[in-house]
Amino acid sequence: xxxxxxxxxxxGVLVGANYALIALGLTVIFGLMNxxxxxxxxxxMMGGFMAYVLTASLGIGYFPAIVIAVLVVAAAGVVLDRxxxxxxxxxxxxxxxxxxxGLSILLENLALLLxxxxxxxxxxxxxxxPVVLGPIFASxxxxxxxxxxxxxxxxxxxALRYTRWGKAVRATFQQPEAAALSGIDVDRxxxxxxxxxxxxxxxxxxxxxSIFFVHPxxxxxxxxxxxxxxxxxxxxxxxxxIAGGLLLGISESLGTLVSSAYKDAIGFILVIxxxxxxxxxxxxxx
Amino acid sequence: MGSTKKMAPLxxxxxxxxxxxxxxxxxxxxxxxxxxxxxxxxxxxxxTKLNGAQIAVDEINxxxxxxxxxxxxxxxxxxxxPAQSVSAxxxxxxxxxxxxxxxxxxxxxxxxxxxxxxxxxxPHMTGVSTxxxxxxxGNPWFFRxxxxxSLLAGAFGEAIMDAGVSDVAFLVVNDDWGRAVAxxxxxxxxxxxxxVVATEIFGRDETDLFPYVTNIKAASPDAVITAANxxxxxxxxxxxxxxxxxxxxxxxxxxSSQAYLDLVGEMGEDVVGLVEYxxxxxxxxxxxxxxxxxxxxxxxxxxxxxxGYWTVNIMADAIERAGSTEPEAxxxxxxxxxxxxxxxxxxxxxxxxxxxxxxxxxxxxxGEPEVIGSGQIPQP
Numbered sequence: 001x002x003x004x005x006x007x008x009x010x011x012g013v014l015v016g017a018n019y020a021l022i023a024l025g026l027t028v029i030f031g032l033m034n035x036x037x038x039x040x041x042x043x044x045m046m047g048g049f050m051a052y053v054l055t056a057s058l059g060i061g062y063f064p065a066i067v068i069a070v071l072v073v074a075a076a077g078v079v080l081d082r083x084x085x086x087x088x089x090x091x092x093x094x095x096x097x098x099x100x101x102g103l104s105i106l107l108e109n110l111a112l113l114l115x116x117x118x119x120x121x122x123x124x125x126x127x128x129x130p131v132v133l134g135p136i137f138a139s140x141x142x143x144x145x146x147x148x149x150x151x152x153x154x155x156x157x158x159a160l161r162y163t164r165w166g167k168a169v170r171a172t173f174q175q176p177e178a179a180a181l182s183g184i185d186v187d188r189x190x191x192x193x194x195x196x197x198x199x200x201x202x203x204x205x206x207x208x209x210s211i212f213f214v215h216p217x218x219x220x221x222x223x224x225x226x227x228x229x230x231x232x233x234x235x236x237x238x239x240x241x242i243a244g245g246l247l248l249g250i251s252e253s254l255g256t257l258v259s260s261a262y263k264d265a266i267g268f269i270l271v272i273x274x275x276x277x278x279x280x281x282x283x284x285x286x
Numbered sequence: 287m288g289s290t291k292k293m294a295p296l297x298x299x300x301x302x303x304x305x306x307x308x309x310x311x312x313x314x315x316x317x318x319x320x321x322x323x324x325x326x327x328x329x330x331x332x333x334t335k336l337n338g339a340q341i342a343v344d345e346i347n348x349x350x351x352x353x354x355x356x357x358x359x360x361x362x363x364x365x366x367x368p369a370q371s372v373s374a375x376x377x378x379x380x381x382x383x384x385x386x387x388x389x390x391x392x393x394x395x396x397x398x399x400x401x402x403x404x405x406x407x408x409p410h411m412t413g414v415s416t417x418x419x420x421x422x423x424g425n426p427w428f429f430r431x432x433x434x435x436s437l438l439a440g441a442f443g444e445a446i447m448d449a450g451v452s453d454v455a456f457l458v459v460n461d462d463w464g465r466a467v468a469x470x471x472x473x474x475x476x477x478x479x480x481x482v483v484a485t486e487i488f489g490r491d492e493t494d495l496f497p498y499v500t501n502i503k504a505a506s507p508d509a510v511i512t513a514a515n516x517x518x519x520x521x522x523x524x525x526x527x528x529x530x531x532x533x534x535x536x537x538x539x540x541x542s543s544q545a546y547l548d549l550v551g552e553m554g555e556d557v558v559g560l561v562e563y564x565x566x567x568x569x570x571x572x573x574x575x576x577x578x579x580x581x582x583x584x585x586x587x588x589x590x591x592x593x594g595y596w597t598v599n600i601m602a603d604a605i606e607r608a609g610s611t612e613p614e615a616x617x618x619x620x621x622x623x624x625x626x627x628x629x630x631x632x633x634x635x636x637x638x639x640x641x642x643x644x645x646x647x648x649x650x651x652x653g654e655p656e657v658i659g660s661g662q663i664p665q666p
Contacts, residue, residue, distance in 0.1 A: 004504045007529070011496040018494070117330055119517040121549050128553050130528045137529045212493040213517055213549060221491050256497035260486050263497060 006135045008253050014142055016249020017149045018208060022222050023229035023241040024156060025200030028193050030227075031236030032173045035085055035194075036093055038100040040201050040226055041219030042107035047073050047202025048209030048218065049111055052122045062124045066206045070199045077198025081191040089190070104219065111216035119213040126210070145207040152203065156196075157238050169193065173236070201226075232271050234281030243282050316352045316611060318601055319378030321364040321371050321389035321399055322594075328366050330545070331590050332391055335414065336361060337583050338591030339388075341575065342598035352602050353611070359598060364390040368398035375402040385611040386410065388597050391590075393417035393462070400428045409617045411601060413593030417462060421639040427613075429620050429638040431597050432562055433645055433663050435463065435513075436470040438538060441645050441661030442560050443474035446509065446536065451475075455484040455507035457498060457522055459514050467513035467538055483507050488518070495522050499529045512537035520549035527553050536560055542648045542655035544586050554650045563592035563629055564648040564655045572628045596627040635666045 022044055029037045050069035054060045060068065080103075088095050126140035160166035172179040172189050180186045204222070205214070229248055233240025248267050255266030274282065320339060323332035339359060346357045360382050364371030371390040378384045379402065386409040390399045396415035403410035404427050411429040412420070418434045433441070446454075454475055458464035464487060472482045484505035486498040499522070502510060510533060514522055519540050526535060534556065540546045541559030550557075565576050565586045575595060579587040587595075600623055605611060608619035625632045630644040641663045648655035 004500060007500050007503075008497070011494075011500060014496065015494055118545055119520070119549060121520075121551075128524060128528065128551065130530055132530070139528045208493070212521055215517060217491075218493070253497050256501055260488075260498050260501055264489075 010136045012250030012253030016246035017146050019225050019229050020242045020245025021149045022204040022226045025197040026226040026230050027241045029197035035096040039104040041223030042104045043198045043201035044205035044222045045219035047205030048214035051206035052120050052214050055123045069206045070202045073202035074195040074199030078191045078195040081194035119215040122210040124210040141211045234283040237283035240283035315356045315358045317358045317384050319384035319387040320361045321374045323366040323391050324363040326365040334588040335590040335594035338594030339598045342595045346602050352605050366392035368395050371395035372398045375399045379406045403427050408613050413597035421637045431640045435466040437663050439470035439474045445659045447478045451509040452480045453483045453507045455502045455510050457486045457512045460487045460489050464513040495525045499525050503531050509534045514539045516540040516545045519546050523550050524553045543588050557650050559648045563589040564646050600625050641665045
């Protein structure tokens, strides 16, 4: 068993990085903008289907297709913010809960109507053969997704920390009125952030869709895991989303060493324990 | 590539609607009801079943119908939802006055429909539902023209052991069927002197199966036996191979279907499906069926298409032999069935369970399922 331990850790990092990527978008939308976005998994699903349509139906290359898929869903996010979430800004959280649950049902059924219930594979240039790294077995698509995930996380972090725009975002979410007074276009900033959140979910869907498959109901479980990770990591905290995702992934994976049937239960027990002792999550809001 | 496939369900529904309209006009017809899932998560599978049933209906009518009258299949959507399936069956029996009923695909729905059929005293037959309990309820109106998981395990056990397997690992979906596969095949293999070294049960919505597959790899089995539908089946095949598990993969479920083959590609080579039907069965009847199916729907029939075809034929044959559309006469004729179809000879035991037909082991070779072995379901 001990010689296979690196594989369990690696499995955990892979799943955890996936969780972190999906949760990053939700951190922006839920953690910063305070919209409990239950349609987050459907943005993830849409990202997967966009990448599928662009590659399989329109014959666009895999890498440009991922970029276009992310941009299309991000643009849809901006439009949704201007049409719907703009009106919900000062409303209680329950309004956004109800609206996004409705939106999730709409998007899921739209996908079912457009693409049917059959799962589809996104054509990618990656070989499906195993990549062997010492004691660890992986695949090209998984390693690519892992690399893109960490690069994206780093890029978002740098943009928020060190750019003028990032400063404006942080100012707005701390104190919207004061930010508006000092000349920040708050409405535009909200729309941009919603677009980025949706785009990050779409990136997750496009990357994971090429490791696994895309299908209309893939979003539900993604929403669930993303909420767990955001709450575990600490609302609105980027390092929290990353640490929370990795922690959940690794604990689920090591949990299978004990019993695969209790894999998810072990993850949830960990979440309960952490929230008992750190009710604000691992990291406080930045 | 997808446009014709996506049109097929629409064409099928239109065909079903036309059959319905026809039934309303001519009341002397012999009308049989069918509850199939035509919407919801198993809509695609249900549609392929209706496609197969439709071919049987057309062939029967081309040969002069049943009892000298046109034979009509009146189809309602049960969506594999027990409540919806029950109202569909109620409607077919009380409003359309069907003489017998087929369906309802998923075991839980068939289990609900058989109560309705018993209430009205109407013969009911399924060609797909495999839950063992259905034929244990002592419902004299119920017939099952397919194998249960425990019958399949019994039929395949020796062939699996003959392939040089002694330590097996199970990787099955977390529902009644998946657990039944692990239990039934496990006990058969242990009786034959083999052993079960790992049993991993994954959730239907899970995509990353690396954790389960790692456990299987650690147990180093001689073969992995699985139960999975299309998407889970493709995921687990790819991930077993990616983690370096090179032993044979055998499974109940979609391991010979076109949708699975499309998703899994070259990773599916040598995977063995343990199935009730494969399009490559070498017989003139099957060749004719496959040719007709491909010419109509532009894809190969699934095992559900074949089940749709043979259940309609078995029912029509029973009504013909009964000599009337009297439910009790049809029930007695069904019990005396001796039908030769796509997969051999079908007869029904006292409890309504079919036996004597053949089930298949199909190995994927160059992207095509190829029959490598078969078993016969014994008389219980």
